[in-house]
Amino acid sequence: MNRFVSIKEILDLEVFKDAYLLSPRIGLNNKVDNITIMDIPDITNWLTANDLLIIGQSLKHYLNIQLIEKLRQCNISGIITKNKFEEGISKEVANLCTEYKIPFIICNDKYSWSQIMTPIQQRIYQHQNIILEDNVTFYNKLIESITKKGSLSTLCNEIFNISGLSLAMIDQNSTLIDATNDFDWIRYLKDFRSNYLVQQEIIGYDFNGQPFMGIKYLNPYLKKTHEEILLFPVYFQGKSIGYVLLKKM
CATH class of the missing domain: 3.40.1390.20 (HprK N-terminal domain-like)
Incomplete structure (x- = not known):
């Protein structure tokens, strides 16, 4: 759609x-x-x-x-x-x-x-109703899955099972918190450095169809395999607490 x-x-x-x-x-x-x-x-x-x-x-x-x-x-x-x-x-x-x-x-x-x-x-x-219904379905499935698991440690894999998105989460110290099992995140995020953040790109679109931006991450491993990772900051009470990383499909 x-x-x-x-x-x-x-x-x-x-x-x-x-x-x-x-x-x-x-x-x-x-x-x-x-x-x-x-x-x-x-x-x-x-x-x-x-x-x-x-x-x-x-x-x-x-x-x-x-x-x-x-x-x-x-x-x-x-x-x-x-x-x-x-x-x-x-x-x-x-x-x-x-x-x-x-x-x-x-x-x-x-x-x-x-x-x-x-x-x-x-x-x-x-169109607006379809988007709303899709969002509700996604969140309901996610909440149901997490509730059954009883833990947030498998959040990335739960999202992957619902949406097919390959993603990971890191904290402010670049420590890997969680990641999907379909990609070798540990290897590709080894020696995570800010100088590997090369440019901003559109990650997706919000409910109103407006684009939101992420930062392209490109290290030597990714250059060799021609993989692309986009990341965007996660904020809590106005402060950045980490990043969500998305493997570009």
Whole structure:
């Protein structure tokens, strides 16, 4: 499952089967968190990142380069309008949308705004529910497993059994606390040094689809085997108490 709803996924909805993009193949992977309709001139004061904006009658009065500049600053996902309003889109506006990778979706006039908005909202809610259900399932399985074992010393292997992730935990002194059995963590973490921390990379994404960063660890052993390990700090009451290390799949 995708980590968020994208413009490409929105375009697969039945209501968009006759729709087209003003500038094809741009912004298809833009994230969509919400959909809103432009009903006031200063709509940008009320937008948030990843909003998909509907513009109807107000297009011919307010859609200009200045508005597109503001929409870019708001980091919107894209714009939706209807065929009958397309003539109000100037070439300059269209070119700027292309430059900023703001997809402009032109819909069939036969659909009302509610007919367009409802399936988009439903898709967003469905996606959020699936993520929530997956998270609940994961935590329930993890808690159940740890409860049966009666110990946190096998935490990494329990996570591995549920998710397939190969990971380890070390404390502030670089002492190995726990690790999965599928990888020779002791060997690859031997002589753990801070100068082997080479760069930051995206480890994963949170519930909102936002990336969180980890640090790439690369020592001579890893260079030889072309393995990659990412680590990120664990905090308790504002203080770093150790690191979780993840073997990159």
